[in-house]
Amino acid sequence: GQQVMQIPQYQHVQEGEDFTTYCNSSTTLSNIQWYKQRPGGHPVFLIQLVKSGEVKKQKRLTFQFGEAKKNSSLHITATQTTDVGTYFCAGLRNFNKFYFGSGTKLNVKP
């Protein structure tokens, strides 16, 4: 069954608008990773969050890990057409078994 829930499933935005995707787990995670998959491509690692309440930034991307380490979010400020793709969170519970969320597919209209 689905271990990590991710919403929304799809998001269509106008270029320049902001975008946020949310990831929720029913159990505490050791850490969480975020990946981006371009259309027709493969998932590519973006970032890893380990500490409770951690916030990390990569240019226009802001990643947060919840205080209880059960949820996370990815926020993109002022989207660009190059941001198009599907964003996945992956939660690690034990050993090296990552549970991927269902992904949020982002479409950016120029």
Next chain:
Amino acid sequence: DAGVIQSPRHEVTEMGQEVTLRCKPISGHDYLFWYRQTMMRGLELLIYFNNNVPIDDSGMPEDRFSAKMPNASFSTLKIQPSEPRDSAVYFCASSSETGANVLTFGAGSRLTVL
């Protein structure tokens, strides 16, 4: 490093045929994962290996699926006999604990079973 290398990139086969997908992980990575991606079920972990030993195969759909890792630089995922519902993109990924468990994915093998 050339990254994780998968072959074939595309395979079209008929129901009942045997399919073998191949993966070469990044040198030095001690974990290897097989994922399946479909529109309906998203990214599913099928099996993973640590130091060539299968650790968790609970995601393998049924006995028609088998995976091996005879050495640190090669793994196979075999489907026999294949069925139309096996049509999907199969990704291989590798990681290492010293590399903070970051998954590096291959380009994937797109399988179509007619």
